[in-house]
Amino acid sequence: MNRFLNEYTSLTADLAWHTNIAVTRTSERSVAENRELYDLALRGLQCLSSWSVQVLDTFTWKLAHCADEHTNRECPSDAENYERATRYNYSSEERCALIRLVTMIKSVQTQLLRLETNYSEAIRRSVYLDLHGLLNHFHNLLAKANSKKKDKIKLNRLVHALQATCADQTMVDAVEADLIMTGSSSSGGGKSGWGGRSVSSKASAQNSLTSSSNSTLAKAAASMSGTPMRRVGPSSTQLYLVRTILELMIDQASPAAKYHSLRKELDSSTMTAIEVFLKNSFYWPYLLNFSETLVKCCDLSQLWYREFFLEIANGTRIQFPIEMSLPWILTDHILETHDPALMESLLYPLDLYNDAADCALNRFRRRFLFDEIEAEANLVFDQLVYKLSDQLFRYYKQYAASILLDKRFRAEAQKAGWREPYPQPNRYSSALIRQRNVQLLGRSIDLSCLLSQRINKAIMKSLEEAIQRFQCSDITGVVELEALIECNRLCHRMLSEHLDLDDFDDMLQEANNLVTSPLSKIAFHVFWEVTWDLVKNYCYNGSTNRFVQTKFALAETLEREKPQLCPPEYLWGSKSLNSCYEAIFQLYRGFIGTPHFSAICRLLGYQGIFIIFIEIMKFCKSLINQTIKEYVRRIGSMMPKSVSLPGPTANSEIQYALYSLSLQRVYQYSDLRTNVCQNFRELGNIIIFCLQMEKCLTTEDLCDLKHADAFIRKPPAATGERSNTDPKIRDQQNRLDALNISKVASTVGSAELVELTDGNVVLTRERLCCGLVLFEQLLHRIRDFLNEEDPQPVVMNGIARQVPRNVWYGSEACGTTVDADELIEIEGCTQFHRVWSAIQFVFSTPFGENEYTVEEMFGDGLNWAGCTLITLLGQQRRFEMLDFGTHFLKLQRNDKKDTSKEGVCLARLATRLSRFSVLNRQIFAILNNYLHPIDKPDNQANVRHFPPPQWPRA
Template structure:
């Protein structure tokens, strides 16, 4: 079934068989009660057990066959998996089989292990055979081996176990046919292999392979290439000019040959240096081409999904009927239903006359009184969850809803039970599903209202509770706090900081009120960022839905000798009935034409096309930090140097707070992650980034300094009741988290700086010359 039709037709014309005919096993496979020796046997279950076992063996044989060959066998591996997938699909009509993807993961040993056999063998082949022995040819866009020359030692692969034809392609004839087909992809690595790699490995496998290749590239650059570069730079002439044209080309060639004699005669240039550069170039080319293949596969997936995204088909028109009339009738039929439902929805939401509906008001009420005080963000699951067993704020009192019958909710009792069980999966957390539902229900206006109200709450937190605690803690900070030298050791550095920050560590309201205020501010920042992501994804979906009605058509396939312009014009003429703006301008009134053009403009111009809601939120928060209510230190003199020991800036206070929550707690105590999630870190890092203190924080942080010193001496001691190694492990986790947060914020803040067009340059006076007597 997967063989090429023309190939099968030619084989049939010549009397050659390409496979066995379909057997009539359906009636046998349906037998559940077969009388055998006085007992009833479930023939279907017995056959399913053996088919499951054979399916496992077949996929294991496919992967083992791939492991016994080079990287070019990936195309054949994909073909074997496709054949087994089709076989599984056909047999699943009558037999209860295991899920095919689960069988494939088990055969690939990818159920528990982070990387499967396919991913590991791909990297192994890339590292030991592809990079050393293949050369890229841009004319054919392929990697090929140099004929007759082996650059590296021969690769020893395990000899595969001999499998029968039934476990591979099904029969001897099919094995011969498929072997001849896939023999065309042996001896080179091209687009077919890269596409097969992308489909087999997926995002995770491609990321693993690229990451490992980057490690190989780093080893080449820092090792062999750097070593040869130093040696050749020493052999280069100190000066080498560009000769004038008067010397002629022969004179210029002689000059360069004389100047570069040591380079030309360098013995290892062609034997080792060029090979190292070729391996590095192969890594760069492979990463570029794998990205191209991945992009093409993603575009193909989007094109496949387009028919299932609510795009109305062109109606059938009999002879004499106008297609425009039937198309308008169909559009009016579905538009009327949509308008009617929308009007009923606005009336039920009390949004006909009021600026905000009941849904918008209740969303903000829940965010303000339950979500912000009681939820914590977990980046591992990308969800906000409640801390188990702890209620941070007073209980929320909600009105008891009126009891409605099943007919008014889901239609019947059975449907109510079914839907209740379905939507019970989304209770107890706030994640991507909830944010997408909010975006679809609230729309632009509702999202704008909610974000505006949340910014008012954030302003109140920054100018109120957080500013008050900041003043109190800055008064408790030591006036000067140095970075101790490495000679003191990590235990000495930890003891020094613990003594300097005793007042901060023992501050009574740090964990009870201050961290909660920071967590609420961080929840606001995270919610605004995630709601923008959900809004952008919904807008992209809308743009994909609207593309066929805006004259955005795919480029048609053109055979050899055909003109693409002709086929493109033919395609546009074929789908001209779907073009709303042109048809309204042609058949409608002037007002209708203007409305259609405005609608088309509003459809094209979306926030996801260059605008950022989260950047606006950050700008508003920055204005809160520049207001007089925020306790900012006195501005230094324009030419005054920055003293690294002072503790007046906010990043030094946050370093002290980070030292506090990096201290390990007992087994029976709640950690900072359990109590406050990652909203605490988002709030602190956002304030530091908006104040422009990120570089100083990363350079002068107390915990980071302890981590650097401990990496050097590797000590593991108990300092004032604090286990040093456990604390360093916590510091490293929070350092990675802070770097991720700063990276996200930098993208949005950098976009603002580019739009502002202002470059902040700090000028320092030149050093004064020493006076000579």
């Protein structure tokens, strides 16, 4: 095999060199250059024939020596004869050697066919030159010979016959014209010829061109050396006669050699010239039919034919499956071994079907053989495209996943003794992906197009599997979903460098169901998980800014479908990479925090977030008007008409006794620590979710605006503001104007690009100038829900009528608060802030050591719901002044009492109330950043500045 590789390397180098010269040549080739092409063509045919013979000999020997279970352990005992001869009869090394030989044969054939006309022309010119060079040599030999011996005469006659056989038509015309003008040869009259007959000079010229050594034909042949060489070789008859005459001259092996051999009449140079000519002219029939000879030398059709084994199958087999066919065995071996050195040879074994089909049509002339070959070739090519596209997608998916794998995780894993390598480099791009004209059975197949179609389907399926995986998990899987989409995006970008793939965003929209519906699959699942799992079963912790699952669930557990088993290549590319990313994303499954909300913002965009907010508002309206309002009305009916403020002599124990007695019915309300807190927790979690989404969306917008800053003009200065007149600053601004994307698009872009650019600039400016805050709009919508009238049946004078009564304000009026100058009933308990103060005081009271606290059961969402409703109702200042817990906390901090007479730990109660007080102040501060509270005093004052006094100078 090493010898073959060396021959192949040397031959391909010479072929490539001559190909480059032929492409750039503008003048006609010289004699030496024609000789080089002649030698190269002969050398190529010799190498091809020797390699083909080696392949066919190996194949024939394998057919005669089939494998069995003793020589190959993988061979089953019931394997068929042909299966033993092909499938189990070649080792991996032998298959690699066969693949290399077939590749060498077909690649050299392609290079020779590429310049077949140049080689054919050079061959004919070289043959013409060699043939007439020999004739000139004989002419010089006859010119020196004056002997009249019998052997000399025989030699002269044979030489003249050679010249007559191979003479050019122009030479014959010149000889006849010369003979007519001269009238005879060197003697003036008739002369006795060989055999005793006397003929005239003119008759000798007309009837025979062998009258003497100084004939005119010899002179004409000698004069041909100065004429241009023709690009035509001798015919098969001419070549046969010339070789026969020359062999007759020098052959000593025949029985008549002692009578006809003329070797003694020839000198050594002539003998050498004849022997060289006979040796070289042996290849002329093959070289003159260069195209046909090339096809025969590369014919490997016998590697497919299996008629003998079909005959001995006794009709049990009409045809063998492709697993037993040697062309597919070689092709499949390349795909299964993943050897980069063999990947470039993947399409060469398919050329065996072309050889077999050509043999069936042109040699055997049997249509049924061609039909069988065509059927198998179609099946093999389909399998090739399927397996190749699968490997191609898997390779680039692994490559993309390896690139995106966290570097710190890789470093820590390597320290622990485990290493995740990058995929082995392969030669897909240069060898296969860009093939657009694969010749198979007379058809030109666009392999790149077929691969593009299957890769598009693979990426689409990968996106669908990622979304399906997210739909079968809770909302914590959104981080993994975003990473999977980014991995597919990177894989698509790398494949797009070699294939014509569909746009990735279009495929993502199709997989996400955004083509036929405004609500995507991701947005719907996010909404479903938020409303039925996050707001019901999660507790918010303000210190960590995370949602964690509650230990005491009051809502039903959300049932999800189990994810289907998915091949590794549709996730991260391999099982090991799947394990790596599973370990990484497992860290995001115990909570819901900023990474999850950021991923939701990036995946949904403005449209998806808007739709989710609209649906959440509907859910929130139903929650407030149908559930929370009813619970507030019930608890308000349990409140006393008034609760006095603590006097100057009051202490914490007395005040606790007063509050516990006044709120006794609230303490005894069974639904308070379950359904009431659960509904308030749901409302609070909705508000916190929207706030976190607003923060993450703002972060994303700021990043976009920061990146677009250099391409957007500076907003115009306000009226009356001084413009910057510094020339340096104006020069810098003029330089940045050249980067303005609108100017660039209008200069070099199309009308469509200009329209898109203007739309994006307007959108970016609106985002920059408007400052739209979704969370603020959400709060205003909740305020509108609170201000809706709630008719209640009231019986007056025996007549039932609907009287609007708002439970949030505790009055007949709706949606208004008292003016600042109007007196406030500080002991009344009808407004919501007093109800919420009572609820907070009740669930702050410690009952036992092992009981769940409201923080563990409901989290901070409970406080967010109450504080948000208080702020939206304009009751924040009243709550801060009249809160039960605040008054008790001041008294307890003053007297430091630990336990009441009822056994309640007042210190623990004060600690819990202190924590809730701090939390409430934080919530009020956040809400006031987005709202302008109605009851908050306006501290802005108009101050007039007077100029300092001025005195005239003395």
